[in-house]
Amino acid sequence: MAKTLELQFGTEFGKTARIVVDNPKEPIDEAAVKQAMEQIIAANVFYTASGNLAVVKGARVVDRNVTEYEMI
Template identity: 35%
Template structure:
């Protein structure tokens, strides 16, 4: 199974910015994710189209099963 953590932020220009973290730690809590997102907002490190992140919007963990077939 492959897991991806998506952190979704609101930008100053009303658009959204999604940061994806591949294979996050298994036992993440809501509080840990919220704290990391708050740090990203306050540090103002990421921009998109010159617009800064202004707020947390959502976070989600996506799990995906992949089965590969041996075709050779």
Template identity: 45%
Template sequence: MALTLEMKFNLENGKTLTLSVSEPKENITPAEVVTAMQTIIDQDVFHSEGYAIIGINQARIVERNVSELELV
């Protein structure tokens, strides 16, 4: 099972930017995610198509199960 933390941000142009983190720490809390997201906004490091991040939209943990197929 693979876990990914998806953090979605609002951009200046009205669009959404998603940053994904593979294998986030176990039992990460919503408060920790909000703190991380706010730090990303405050540091103004990421832009998309020249537009800055202006707010937090949402965050979620995505769980994915992968089953390999044995090919003949």
């Protein structure tokens, strides 16, 4: 079972960009996540094909279960 925290940002060109954090500490502190996202935007260290990160759009925890089968 692999969980990720997906941070969703709006870019300066109106698109959505995501930053994914593996194995987030739970429970998620929503206020801390929003503050961290605002700091990421203010630091202006990430640039995407859709432009700089401009606004906080949301965050979500994605829980993914993978079952592999060995094929003989």
